[in-house]
Amino acid sequence: MNVYLLQVINGIGVGMLYFLLAVGLSIVFGLLRFVNFAHGAFYLLGAYFCFQAIQWGMDFWLALAVVPLLVGACAWVVEKVVLRHVYAQAHEFHILITVGLALVLQELVIVIWGPIGDNVAAPASLQGVVMWGSFIYPKYRLFVIGFTAVFSLLLWYVLEGTRLGSAVRAGSESTEMVSMLGINVFRMFSLVFALGAATAALAGVLAAPIRGVEPFMGVEALGIAFVIVVVGGMGSFFGALVGGLLIGVVQSVMSTLWPEGARLMIYVAMAAVLLLRPHGLMGRG
Template sequence: MDGITPQLLALQLFTGLALGAIYVLLAVGLSLIFGMLTVVNFAHGAFFMVGAYVGLFATEKTGSFWAALVITPIAVAAIGMLCERWLIRPLYGRGIDYPLLLTFGLAYMMVEGVRIIFGKAGIPFETSEVLQGATNLGFADFPTYRLFVIGVVAALLVALWLLIEKTSFGLIVRAGARDPVIVRVLGVDVSRVWLIVFGVGTGIAALAGVLSAPLQGVSPEMGTSVLTIAFVVTVVGGMGSLMGAVVAGLLVGVVESMAVLFFPEAAKVSMFVIMAAVLLVRPQGLFGRAGLMA
């Protein structure tokens, strides 16, 4: 423990928050789709990966990282909506296994498609010059880009909360997640709501992909490990719970970051330890509802 100062602990905390912010985006998109559609989206990691590639392509074509941040979630959301409309929707009502298996196969198709178009080698992703370098936090310097990621995720979560809690569309989403039959009886086109929700969920995953790209580069396999993390965070927070996704994402990110400092060998295992501990106490997760998978 020698050499571990309060400044180092604070830096690791901020590093964990930046890492957790990416996890939050992944889990929020996954939870949003499951909470409304009851679809276990195994293609979520692939949409994350496609988002990174779309962001890379948009940055090269426009010369602007900022433009890529806007274009990427919109483009991938459109792809996600097409998948929901023509591939997933026909499977509603046939049991939870059918969409799961379809999205599992869809993920493989998306990865192979990217390999064919862009190749198998990883590609570096350069961000805007404004976001390069470090920012002085008073106690130490911290990478400016990681602070930017934390800020973007915080702003997005506020916007998502306002959408779900303060708008008529959000009311329909919340009601549809609890009882879609009643919502349909009231004259609401639930299918259109499902389409939009799936698009929003995949768009958020794509935004997570383009935000993480400058930190790790871009490769066809980048969505595989991320999918595991997304499901761990979602299970810890509670399937279908947006609040659970936020809390669990930040918790897993901070714990993993601190584990790197104190016990590096166990850093990658720490999230599974958290999941096991939570499930032993609350099988439905921190904020999940019992029986949701039934």
């Protein structure tokens, strides 16, 4: 099988994980105009909670369902207790408090699990490879592509076909108008923030068997998430999807063509998009 075609498929899988990571950040910013630098920490918690659940003997499939809900619940509490009080402040306050929250969560991970990373085994049913003629590919990575595609469709339906989604889209234009319609804006803020954290945690759970867990993976994830949001366009669901796939494929292909510069090319791609589309590929001008 052509190595570049294999890398493109790898890039699609990585890009779908990047989409899950970035879409929550994009939605939260689009609705709340809130710069959340703690977003990568929820990805970190998702990965480590999955690791701990498997260490306790929990089935991976159960962890896949429970961990994002648990992290989402934690984010819901944090939003109500801490973040709600700074929404009306300048973005500098948003940055300071969420960076502080991210550092606290990162240090807690180091205190509980130590500074050294660890591996997470893929479920037994997804270990090994799939062979179709000359096509050979790991089962787990194929599962990640399929699962994230289905989840993306469900998330799209929630945002486009439900009352919550209508309120979120209207709120991204004018929270005052939504409030006048009788919708509890603060409750909607809490739900959206929890949903964003849960999708980041889901990305962490799915990524754990691929890359393992280590305490600083949240910082790396946050940087990539911001790149994707900038490339795709602030507040855009499809922008996060397109941006995630673009960055994933660029990184994967460049890891073959120029391994040392693969990460650099992520930022080159971002710069190229911004030169052509300053508001992102799917952003509103």
